Amino acid sequence: MFEPKRLHPVSAVINFVKGLKDSALPIIALIFLNGNIFSGEVEWIPLLITIGFLLLVLGGGVIRWLRFSYRVEQGELRIEHGLILRKKRYIPFHRIQSLDFSEGIFHRPFNLVKVSIETAGSGDLQKAEAELTAIKREDADELETIISREKNKRTIEEEGIEEDRVVSSREKVYEMKMKDIVVMAITSGGVGVVLSGVGVFASQLTEVLPLGTIYSEFLAWLRIGVLVVAFAAFVILLIAYGISILLTILRYANFSVFLDADDLVITRGWLEKKQMTIPLNRIQGLRIDENLIRQPLGYASVTLISAGGAIQQGAEHQLRLLPLIKKREIEKVLHQMISDYDFDVEWNRPPSRSMRRYILRHSWFAWVAVIPLSIFLFPYGLLAILAAIAFTGIGFLAYKDAGWNLSDQQLTLKSRFINKQTFIMKRKRIQSAAVTQTILQKRVDLESIRVTLKSGVGGAVARCLYLDQQDTRQMMHWYRPNDTVEKRSDL
Amino acid sequence: MWREPAQRISERALSLWRVYGAIQAGVTLLVSIAVGGAVYFWDWPEWLLAIAAGIILMELILSVWLIPDLRWKRWRYEVTEQDIELQHGIFIIQRTLVPMVRVQHVDTEQGPLLRKYRLSTISISTAATVHKIPALDEQEAEELRRSISSLARVAEDDV
Numbered sequence: 001m002f003e004p005k006r007l008h009p010v011s012a013v014i015n016f017v018k019g020l021k022d023s024a025l026p027i028i029a030l031i032f033l034n035g036n037i038f039s040g041e042v043e044w045i046p047l048l049i050t051i052g053f054l055l056l057v058l059g060g061g062v063i064r065w066l067r068f069s070y071r072v073e074q075g076e077l078r079i080e081h082g083l084i085l086r087k088k089r090y091i092p093f094h095r096i097q098s099l100d101f102s103e104g105i106f107h108r109p110f111n112l113v114k115v116s117i118e119t120a121g122s123g124d125l126q127k128a129e130a131e132l133t134a135i136k137r138e139d140a141d142e143l144e145t146i147i148s149r150e151k152n153k154r155t156i157e158e159e160g161i162e163e164d165r166v167v168s169s170r171e172k173v174y175e176m177k178m179k180d181i182v183v184m185a186i187t188s189g190g191v192g193v194v195l196s197g198v199g200v201f202a203s204q205l206t207e208v209l210p211l212g213t214i215y216s217e218f219l220a221w222l223r224i225g226v227l228v229v230a231f232a233a234f235v236i237l238l239i240a241y242g243i244s245i246l247l248t249i250l251r252y253a254n255f256s257v258f259l260d261a262d263d264l265v266i267t268r269g270w271l272e273k274k275q276m277t278i279p280l281n282r283i284q285g286l287r288i289d290e291n292l293i294r295q296p297l298g299y300a301s302v303t304l305i306s307a308g309g310a311i312q313q314g315a316e317h318q319l320r321l322l323p324l325i326k327k328r329e330i331e332k333v334l335h336q337m338i339s340d341y342d343f344d345v346e347w348n349r350p351p352s353r354s355m356r357r358y359i360l361r362h363s364w365f366a367w368v369a370v371i372p373l374s375i376f377l378f379p380y381g382l383l384a385i386l387a388a389i390a391f392t393g394i395g396f397l398a399y400k401d402a403g404w405n406l407s408d409q410q411l412t413l414k415s416r417f418i419n420k421q422t423f424i425m426k427r428k429r430i431q432s433a434a435v436t437q438t439i440l441q442k443r444v445d446l447e448s449i450r451v452t453l454k455s456g457v458g459g460a461v462a463r464c465l466y467l468d469q470q471d472t473r474q475m476m477h478w479y480r481p482n483d484t485v486e487k488r489s490d491l
Numbered sequence: 492m493w494r495e496p497a498q499r500i501s502e503r504a505l506s507l508w509r510v511y512g513a514i515q516a517g518v519t520l521l522v523s524i525a526v527g528g529a530v531y532f533w534d535w536p537e538w539l540l541a542i543a544a545g546i547i548l549m550e551l552i553l554s555v556w557l558i559p560d561l562r563w564k565r566w567r568y569e570v571t572e573q574d575i576e577l578q579h580g581i582f583i584i585q586r587t588l589v590p591m592v593r594v595q596h597v598d599t600e601q602g603p604l605l606r607k608y609r610l611s612t613i614s615i616s617t618a619a620t621v622h623k624i625p626a627l628d629e630q631e632a633e634e635l636r637r638s639i640s641s642l643a644r645v646a647e648d649d650v
């Protein structure tokens with residue numbers, strides 16, 4: 001593997017498709033420019049420009065493939081690319097945090113994978129440090145082996161340990177059942193995403209269609225009755241829901257988690273296979289979410305908070321460690337992966353005098369809105385009262401679900417805004433902590449706590465509101481590095 | 492144990508914040524003059540002027556007088572070898588604790604107005620958060636920046 005290698009030819013096709021996708025707008029504009037192509041009158045110049053443009057994108061894809069080569073040399077991954085400006089990128093193995101594999105529809109027939117290389121401190125936070133668009137599966141595996149062997153050799157040399165580590169000791173620690181995937185798809189919030197997609201599509205449509213006609217049609221419709229509209233909306237909703245269920249199942253099929261030496265490896269996907277590697281020492285904490293539908297069913301999802309180098313779009317999705325699991329099984333499954341995080345803890349609760357504040361915080365705006373709504377939209381506006389009651393209920397639940405626990409090295413906070421969230425954090429991973437208190441809360445000795453962890457580029461904030469002042473001060477005292485000896489042992 | 496942080500920010504911050512408040516009121520005044528012109532030339536309703544006057548008065552009382560005062564009284568900080576503690580906020584009082592081992596870098600910045608008052612703002616960054624102490628005396632800020640950056644020893648693998 002020491003001679004320069006090219007990517008698989010399919011990557012030229014992938015480059016082309018990607019180029020097309022990136023330049024979709026100018027192409028569409030060009031097509032509109034010679035719009036009357038079917039009516040016989042062809043305008044040659046725009047057509048030629050279109051063809052030239054397509055050829056350019058295609059040629060670009062092929063050239064990029066031709067000029068891209070990678071090789072492994074002297075403990076580095078060396079990538080060279082570029083036509084006019086020859087770019088060389090050498091990545092030392094010890095800086096590589098993880099290799100992530102994914103397989104799209106172009107990869108599957110040829111048994112290829114896309115490899116994203118992530119390093120500790122990528123300058124560009126939006127992209128992985130380097131990407132091999134398409135290489136053979138065996139080559140990717142070989143690359144992974146070489147890198148982990150080199151890395152291990154280095155640590156052994158550094159630490160002077162004789163023992164030769166087994167390079168790949170991959171052990172499956174969790175596999176998601178199909179039943180769980182289906183339940184997850186049904187109870188997910190993905191409906192909203194698809195719906196907004198439909199909304200965008202519809203708004204595009206109105207620009208193409210003759211608006212005036214539609215408007216008069218619409219008025220006629222209204223006369224037929226609101227029922228029809230409601231029914232149509234319902235059908236659209238149902239279809240959107242169905243699509244989102246299908247997408248989720250495709251995305252999460254074969255979801256399993258492996259433990260490989262010091263890394264967690266998550267693989268998932270059916271049409272497009274994804275593999276994600278998370279070094280254990282990059283994990284900053286855990287977040288457990290329970291939405292309003294899943295909580296009564298006893299289901300929750302567990303997400304890793306990781307300081308990973310490159311954060312790609314939708315990283316949140318990728319860091320789902322247990323996308324859906326029965327809450328009582330979390331402790332057991334978690335202990336096989338990350339043993340030092342305790343999930344089942346004894347909860348301390350906010351005092352009863354803060355119940356009023358929780359309810360007000362969640363519902364005051366709804367009650368305020370009720371007054372004008374009821375007056376100006378008289379009969380239907382009264383429905384707003386129901387909404388306000390619902391918000392009051394959520395406020396009460398928020399009070400019920402708030403809690404905290406402090407142990408030797410771990411802080412656990414749970415709270416609810418709409419969904420219930422539980423954060424499990426280690427003392428030495430907390431970046432900063434703050435307490436807040438309004439002047440009104442000062443009189444009744446209530447305080448809120450807010451703790452920040454590092455997550456990707458920014459931070460993840462865990463909070464718990466309106467606790468007894470003594471409790472928050474205990475937490476701050478626990479966090480304060482006041483003992484030199486203890487701090488040393490910590491590091 | 493739960494006492495307020497010891498240090499206050501510079502007293503010149505008060506004058507600076509009052510100037511900021513005055514500038515804000517000045518902008519409102521300009522808008523009000525425009526409204527006055529509109530009332531005069533195009534017969535806009537006159538109660539608009541009353542509202543504008545009210546807003547300017549409120550701004551003078553709040554932004555120039557009360558808020559800078561309260562804000563300055565509340566702002567406190569303390570830097571020890573182990574941690575940095577901040578307290579601020581008028582209605583919502585916030586106290587923040589940043590352990591020294593979490594600090595990644597410290598910056599000072601100084602705009603034209605701050606320079607005129609020989610003040611400087613210091614911002615302390617951890618891997619995930621940025622904390623600012625506004626309007627410190629120039630020299631104090633410089634010393635603080637130096638001492639924090641020499642105290643800060645980030646434990647790399649924890650980040």
